[in-house]
Amino acid sequence: MNDNHAAIQVGVIGCGDIAEQRHIPTIHAFSGVDLVALCDSDIDRAERLAKAYQVPHVLSDYKQMLQRTELDAIVVATPPWHTPYIAMDCLRAGKHVLCEKPMAMDVATAMQVKETELETGYRVQVGFTYRHGLLLETLRSWIREGRLGSPLVYRLGIFDEVWDPAGNPEHYERIYRTMQRGSPSIHDGAHVADFLSFLSESPVQRVESFGLKTRHEFPSSNYDTSIIEFENGDMAKVEIGWFLPKFPKGEFEVIGPKGIAIFDRFEQYVQLRTDAITETVTLEEDWAMSCFREQFNKFIASIRLGQPFVPGSDEGISSLRLTKVIETSIHLNIHKGKE
Ligand SMILES: NC(=O)c1ccc[n+]([C@@H]2O[C@H](COP(=O)([O-])OP(=O)(O)OC[C@H]3O[C@@H](n4cnc5c(N)ncnc54)[C@H](O)[C@@H]3O)[C@@H](O)[C@H]2O)c1
Known part of the structure; x- marks a missing residue:
């Protein structure tokens, strides 16, 4: 993203229950953001949601999705035994990440995510939605x-x-x-x-x-x-x-x-x-939906303003x-x- 007013280009990895119920409707309704790619290892899930929300790119391999240079940010809504590894690949590909909680299944792996943030300069917000x-x-x-x-x-x-x-x-x-x-x-x-x-x-x-x-x-x-x-x-x-x-x-x-x-x-x-x-x-308004909207609002604002992501990996590690x-x-x- 070169210019501060351009729409932020977002992709979602993991199109299961929480992505379908909360993340994708939230991103779709958000102004100043384009939902441009969906990925799920079960391609049928991603395709069904892409059709419902007019998302142009659908993939089953997230590493291919990360090659899309227009993507600024990724929502990772996979089970936690996959999430930290996907999040680290996103950071290395130059994308900011909003990842679901828990950010990992053990503290050592969560610490690796934090180290990858420091190495790449890209950052993680953890989905402590409520x-x-x-x-x-x-x-x-x-x-x-x-x-x-x-x-x-x-x-x-x-x-x-x-x-x-x-x-x-x-x-x-x-x-x-x-x-x-x-x-x-x-x-x-x-x-x-x-x-x-x-x-x-x-x-x-x-x-x-x-x-x-x-x-x-x-x-x-x-x-x-x-x-x-x-x-x-x-x-x-x-x-x-x-x-x-x-x-x-x-x-x-x-x-x-x-x-x-x-x-x-x-x-x-x-x-x-x-x-x-x-x-x-x-x-x-609906409490859960309002929390998801506010969470995403803070994620996008932090990207635009270059501010720390809160709750970030420190909060994710402390919870874990x-x-x-x-x-x-x-x-x-x-x-x-x-x-
Ligand atoms: N913030 C909240 O309120 C909230 C609520 C529910 C669940 N969650 C969290 O969200 C995460 C997902 O939960 P869910 O209920 O949606 O699970 P789910 O199993 O319904 O969805 C996960 C999806 O990820 C896909 N996936 C797994 N590995 C993948 C990979 N390598 N590449 C691409 N896609 C992959 C699966 O095919 C599946 O569709 C969990 O960590 C859970 O704790 C958070």
């Missing part, structure tokens, strides 16, 4: 202003991926494959670790985690719970559950000596309650460090339970 936008930013401003006091207790429950193998076999197989590479704490836990780092802004001091399989045939625990202590004295209680037929709502609350803040993702509001006041901020500690703690506690 830290963006009005609701999380309002919650953080209440915490930063000391409206809840200190120390704080974070209570987070994330329940996702309904267990319905007969009704939705594609989903069952995709999530089963994902659990073969780690429990929900590695996958949805990436977002949770980022929420906690975004809100508490303190290093983690201690972690104790437990995991449970509600069906013995699952390849990993499908219900994980963790207690996390932070250096600043904050504490978090986290539950992440997948593959259950019915879900509890899953809370997102921050409790302090002066009051409580509630983030209701379903009713799309944050609320601060103290003895003196109740303050509510409500989002009128916490989820790997959780994974280790789960394994240790499983073995302790068997002694």
Whole structure:
């Protein structure tokens, strides 16, 4: 991209569920950006979406796609055991990257991505989508202003991926494959670790985690719970559950000596309650879609202005460090339970 006003040319690698539901509609609706190439190793997926969104170039080999010199930036929405290697090839080909979370399956590989950024001068933004936008930013401003006091207790429950193998076999197989590479704490836990780092802004001091399989045939625990202590004295209680037929709502609350803040993702509001006041901020548009739009907006603005990508590889590595500690703690506690 030579001129600051020219449209930024974007390609997508990995045209699966999240690309179809969120990334491609977001890019398509964004002004000042052209979606010019789609790639998926399953070419039928890429072709179907290219037709729906009038994207001119469709490929099954991402290395061929990276030879297209007009491409400025790539959204990488592949499973995390492919993502870091594709991201590094994108950087070496001179493209900026917005990659899905987690940015890798281990910290050493994530560090290689960061080194490749430093070598090439091209950069990575990590898809911690839900830290963006009005609701999380309002919650953080209440915490930063000391409206809840200190120390704080974070209570987070994330329940996702309904267990319905007969009704939705594609989903069952995709999530089963994902659990073969780690429990929900590695996958949805990436977002949770980022929420906690975004809100508490303190290093983690201690972690104790437990995991449970509600069906013995699952390849990993499908219900994980963790207690996390932070250096600043904050504490978090986290539950992440997948593959259950019915879900509890899953809370997102921050409790302090002066009051409580509630983030209701379903009713799309944050609320601060103290003895003196109740303050509510409500989002009128769809929360998830607005987060994807804001995430992409920041990615494009950082490219145009040459500014750091946030959340970038440092945030990606920090999230991965916490989820790997959780994974280790789960394994240790499983073995302790068997002694
Ligand atoms: N930010 C969010 O809110 C959010 C939500 C859901 C999933 N995700 C993340 O997005 C990623 C993808 O998840 P998904 O549910 O869309 O998975 P998916 O399996 O539906 O899609 C992945 C796609 O990548 C393609 N692919 C794999 N290797 C490839 C390669 N080498 N070259 C080209 N294409 C390749 C697959 O064929 C598939 O179509 C995961 O890391 C997941 O954690 C993020």
